Amino acid sequence: MKFTDGFWHARPGVGLHYAREVDRIVAGDGTLTAIAPTKTITTRGATLNQPVLTTVLSAPMDNVITVRVTHHKGRPDPRRFDLDVAGDARPTATVEDGHGQLTSGALTAHLDVGTSFELRFQAGDEVVTRSAAKSMAWASVAPDAAIDRGPIQLRTNPATGYMLAQLDLGVGEVVYGLGERFGPYAKNGQAVDIWNEDGGTSSEQAYKNIPFYLTNRGYGVFVNDPGHVSFEVGSEAVERVQFSVEGETLEYHVIYGPDPKTILERYTALTGRPAEVPAWSYGLWLTTSFTTDYDEATVNSFIDGMAERDIPLSVFHFDCFWMRDFNWCDLEWDPRVFPDPDGMLERMHARGLRVCVWINPYIAQQSPLFDEGMAAGYLVKRADGSVWQWDRWQAGMGLIDFTSPEATAWFKDKLRALVRQGVDSFKTDFGERIPVDVVWADGSDPLRMHNLYAHLYNQAVHEVLVEERGEGEAVLFARSASAGGQQFPVHWGGDSTASYASMAETLRGGLSLALSGFGYWSHDIGGFEGVPDAAVFKRWTAFGLLSSHSRMHGSDSYRVPWMFGEDEADEQSAVSVARRFARLKNRLMPYLLGAGREAHATGTPVMRPMLLEFPGDPSVTYVDRQYMLGGDLLVAPVFSTEGDVELYLPEGRWASLLTGELVDGGGWRRERHQFDSLPVYLRPGAVIPLGAREDRPDTDHLVDLTLLAHPGEGDDWSRTVEVARPDGSTAAFTVRRDGADLVAESAYAADGWSLQGVDGRRVAAEAGTARLA
Known part of the structure; x- marks a missing residue:
């Protein structure tokens, strides 16, 4: 102003x-x-x-x-x-x-x-x-x-x-x-x-x-x-x-x-640290899309199609029309298309999938919850005591008053029934269209409640999942937030369009959010509005599966990879690209979980603007088309069909995660990549713990663990990384130089872990030590 x-x-x-x-x-x-x-x-x-x-x-x-x-x-x-x-x-x-x-x-x-x-x-x-x-x-x-x-x-x-x-x-x-x-x-x-x-x-x-x-x-x-x-x-x-x-x-x-890391650490100490999220949430999420037609058979065809093509899937999300039209939100499965929700959820869980459902805090006049909430005084009111309503989004919709403890408890109980039925997560959509010509139950200033509403809404839903599933198992897919909202992850970027320009603006949004205290972030692979061409979808797939969280979602068209090309003999087809990067992300899980623990402990986000890792390098001041995934992997999405990309590598010798190629940093470089590739570089001195399983993110990552080492300069170089154990504790591994050799040591007694150099050489551990000559 x-x-x-x-x-x-x-x-x-x-x-x-x-x-x-x-x-x-x-x-x-x-x-x-x-x-x-x-x-x-x-x-x-x-x-x-x-x-x-x-x-x-x-x-x-x-x-x-x-x-x-x-x-x-x-x-x-x-x-x-x-x-x-x-x-x-x-x-x-x-x-x-x-x-x-x-x-x-x-x-x-x-x-x-x-x-x-x-x-x-x-x-x-x-x-x-x-x-x-x-x-x-x-x-x-x-x-x-x-x-x-x-x-x-x-x-x-x-x-x-x-x-x-x-x-x-x-x-x-x-x-x-x-x-x-x-x-x-x-x-x-x-x-x-x-x-x-x-x-x-x-x-x-x-x-x-x-x-x-x-x-x-x-x-x-x-x-x-x-x-x-x-x-x-x-x-x-x-x-x-x-x-x-x-x-x-x-x-x-x-x-x-x-x-900047310390600034974020102190800011999130004041406003709240991001909660830890479960390992399964890092895997690929697939949705029904918004307005597309679907029923259980359609859903099963998507799940079967992913399995038949060896594309690992972790979460299936049901968007708005899991409920009957004009009834959002009644929090009831539409019996016309989902006649057996209990059995369906049980069958999906038996396949190793988690389930997310869409909700919002707006209650349509046709919903049975409207009359129930109005009678109990749980909906936001106008100054004359009547229920505030309008027709934008849902006909005659009202708004749950989260300043009322009773209204909040009522809404939470409705969600609790869904969790006990088998729902694992909620997509908490909307929460931004909050009026100022209203009266709140606790007398709050409507001007302040407009932004704060998103916080109270997401907090209530997150609390249900914590109460029902336990700490570390609660995860949302939230769109709106205000300060402190980072405590209730994950957040996604909202309604993008199916274009390279929108893919780039989406990344800018994620980088800005990361520098606002939020530890996890996602976006709609392929863009939400419109239908992406195959090239946009494939480029966005690589970017999305190298984000903290990954979801394929669209508005009026499906986002299953085979609709954008599935020639099994073609490594550049959409199916091949989705398979490659979904499996790669699952192997990166020990590393990503470590970055998530850091986000929870210090407020440092999983996806990091270059400024966070290289604050003394003036060349990163305006860099907004690449990021660090955790502290040791640099990712530069490709924003063109031809595959041309410009990226900046800070000082030192970097190593490609995908090819092992060594590249000297200290400046800008141009590269050209096919659809199954993009610049992903290991930082000098990085040690990346890689899991053995490519089929799912939530496994025992210590079984057949690989330490991928790109050693730093100097005879005294060493690096210690921690990997989560199944009981929630961590096992520590130290990699160091010993003359011309690399030595990895750990007190972890289990057999099966190994040390690998970026050049592909590999040696298994013996008695807690691995030596790579």
């Missing part, structure tokens, strides 16, 4: 009341409070007839400083995100000779009493960022002011006051994150509204809006407000990032790293 007309003027109808100076600073127990007049105080009379901004600094954990700026404190404080503030915070606050500072770990905030306002954040002598002159304000806004209020432009009663703050952008500083955004990966120059919308992947709107960004200068910023937060990223003020909220109080957290 832009308030200014150039550098000197406010827009018509806008009054900008900037913090001009600091009148006084008071140190408390771990807090610092500054009083900032919005006029320069030259006489006692100048203290009258002006707004004053009160700035309180505190620290919820070490290396994080909270800034809370208030104009009028008499208004109720709006609902904020739930944060874990029971950490290791040991802040110190001092005021001496008019200089106040609050220190949290390595990060210190500085304020000075004087005639120019400046809030400065430093790590030692280095200025991390600062909020200087004309950078903190209360804005009074007339109803007819010449500003674009963004997605809430059409509200009946527009806000009359906004709080805003700006932080400096240094030369060469680049901003990332702000949720799953499909536009440019680097956010500089953009205006970003934190407001969940169902807008597809080819628009400026986003399903997962997160008011958190990080930069390549060692810090991140989290605005703790679930409502409409408007970011101007080097756009309105080109030297600064501005963020503004409606109301009288603005709260944000400056999170010091200095490296």
